[in-house]
Amino acid sequence: MLFKYKAVDxxxxxxxxxxxxxxxxxAISGLQHRGLIIISIIDxxxxxxxxxxxxxxxxxxxxxxILSRQLSTLFExxxxxxxxxxxxxxxxxxxxxxxxxxxxSDDLEAGLSISGALAxxxxxxxxxxxxxxxxxxxxxxxxxxxxxxxxxxxRQYSLTSKTRNALIYPIFIIVTFFVVMALMFVIVIPKISGxxxxxxxxxxxxxxxxxxxxxxxxxxxxxxIIFLILLGIWAWRLSATEKGKIYLDKLRFSxxxxxxxxxxxxxxxxxxxxxxxxxxxxxIIRSLDITAEVVGSxxxxxxxxxxxxxxxxxxxxSGALGKYPEQMPGILVxxxxxxEETGSLGQILKTLGDFYKRExxxxxxxxxxxxxxxxxxxxxxxxxxxxxxxLMPIYSMVGGIS
Numbered sequence: 001m002l003f004k005y006k007a008v009d010x011x012x013x014x015x016x017x018x019x020x021x022x023x024x025x026x027a028i029s030g031l032q033h034r035g036l037i038i039i040s041i042i043d044x045x046x047x048x049x050x051x052x053x054x055x056x057x058x059x060x061x062x063x064x065x066i067l068s069r070q071l072s073t074l075f076e077x078x079x080x081x082x083x084x085x086x087x088x089x090x091x092x093x094x095x096x097x098x099x100x101x102x103x104x105s106d107d108l109e110a111g112l113s114i115s116g117a118l119a120x121x122x123x124x125x126x127x128x129x130x131x132x133x134x135x136x137x138x139x140x141x142x143x144x145x146x147x148x149x150x151x152x153x154x155r156q157y158s159l160t161s162k163t164r165n166a167l168i169y170p171i172f173i174i175v176t177f178f179v180v181m182a183l184m185f186v187i188v189i190p191k192i193s194g195x196x197x198x199x200x201x202x203x204x205x206x207x208x209x210x211x212x213x214x215x216x217x218x219x220x221x222x223x224x225i226i227f228l229i230l231l232g233i234w235a236w237r238l239s240a241t242e243k244g245k246i247y248l249d250k251l252r253f254s255x256x257x258x259x260x261x262x263x264x265x266x267x268x269x270x271x272x273x274x275x276x277x278x279x280x281x282x283x284i285i286r287s288l289d290i291t292a293e294v295v296g297s298x299x300x301x302x303x304x305x306x307x308x309x310x311x312x313x314x315x316x317x318s319g320a321l322g323k324y325p326e327q328m329p330g331i332l333v334x335x336x337x338x339x340e341e342t343g344s345l346g347q348i349l350k351t352l353g354d355f356y357k358r359e360x361x362x363x364x365x366x367x368x369x370x371x372x373x374x375x376x377x378x379x380x381x382x383x384x385x386x387x388x389x390x391l392m393p394i395y396s397m398v399g400g401i402s
Contacts, residue, residue: 003027007036059097059124061160065153067097072146082108100124113137128273128294135280145280152276156269159357163265166364167258173375177382184386186221189214196393203393210389245298253299257370261363266300267332268356275349285312303327316340 003024006016015036019027024041031038067088074084085108089101100121107117115134118125125133129149136145193211196203203211217224238244253259270291277287288308292301303324310320318337321328332352339348 003041005031005036005038005041007031007038009036059094059100061153061157063092063094063097064124064129065150065157067092067101068146068150068153072143072150075143075146081114097124114142126294128277128290131282131286131290132277132280135277135282139281141280148276148280152272155272155353155357159265159268159360162364163261163360166261166368169368170371170375173371173379177375177379180379181382181386182217182221184383185214185217189386189390190218192390192394196390201393201396204389207389207393210386242298249297249299257363257367261360261367262297263327264356264359264363266295266297267329268353268360269295270300270304271332271349271356272353275346275353278346278349284317300327317345 003019004016005019005027009015019030027041028038031041070088071084074087075081079087082105085101085105089098089105092098092101104114104117104121107120108114113134115130115137118133119130132145132149133142136142189210193214196207197211235244239248252262273291273294274287277290278284282290285308288304288311292304292308295301295304306323307317307320310323311317316337318333318340321336322333325333335348335352336345339345
């Protein structure tokens with residue numbers, strides 16, 4: 001077997017390379033005989049396999065939800081942590097997750113805490129997840145923590161999936177509309193317009209416009225496609241920058257109906273995150289910092305970080321939230337204030353999370369109900385206008401002949 005290693009020699013000079021050995025122990029022994037102090041040693045074939053799996057497969061939120069439920073059940077049955085992760089690593093459907101659980105088992109065996117082992121896989125376990133587990137370890141409530149996490153992730157998965165699915169339908173209709181228009185301009189209209197122009201009769205202005213667009217699509221359509229591809233690449237690169245993310249946030253919030261939907265989605269996520277973490281005993285400042293990282297909107301992330309700074313400086317949570325009336329509705333600020341005064345902030349945040357979840361559900365149902373007929377009418381009108389523009393001259397031509 002081939003192993004890749006990193007090490008330092010007796011003079012402290014770094015060394016790295018490959019060594020062929022029958023096992024990992026023999027590879028380590030061989031390197032030590034050379035007077036090397038090993039920093040890391042990895043099975044080269046194992047690393048290659050891991051990269052291949054990572055490229056084709058990823059761990060979905062649904063997989064983490066199921067994993068959290070299993071962890072909660074097994075911890076409740078008082079199964080040792082090492083045995084739990086070892087057992088689950090060979091019994092999960094997702095190969096990449098199984099690989100990561102196996103690595104977590106190795107780290108636990110080496111003496112790492114569960115939260116420390118999970119923290120080595122940030123692509124699967126978020127900062128929020130790791131801090132929740134760390135809190136569970138400190139309070140001795142890992143069973144309840146994994147149950148909280150499973151419930152929380154289940155709610156977030158359901159909410160995010162419903163929002164995403166609601167937006168897929170209008171996008172599908174819009175794409176269908178443009179595909180139909182493109183086919184009409186490139187295939188149908190050129191054949192019919194040739195017949196019309198051969199007659200030599202006067203063509204209406206709207207028909208001339210349609211024919212001109214058709215000619216442009218045939219001769220220069222590829223330039224439009226190239227432009228759209230370049231525009232898409234530019235937008236994708238812009239969205240990776242902080243400035244681009246803020247711009248996209250503003251654009252998202254400015255769209256009628258859709259903007260309100262996203263606002264409620266983020267408010268639901270904020271309330272749910274804070275409720276889950278405060279219930280688990282995580283301090284308010286730390287809870288706000290973690291929530292800022294996982295909220296999913298750069299605009300709200302910046303606001304929550306400022307709120308955390310204000311709370312750290314001695315302000316109440318409601319007072320800090322009240323500084324942003326456009327993003328934080330009055331009802332949210334007032335309910336948080338009531339929670340602070342009555343000592344039931346966690347319960348209030350849970351109520352707010354449930355409230356905004358229902359609001360998101362209602363907004364999605366309204367949006368889908370409104371978009372469906374509008375898109376169908378819009379599609380019908382577009383195709384109808386094209387057909388009328390072409391068929392009217394033909395009708396006139398036939399009428400003149402008769």
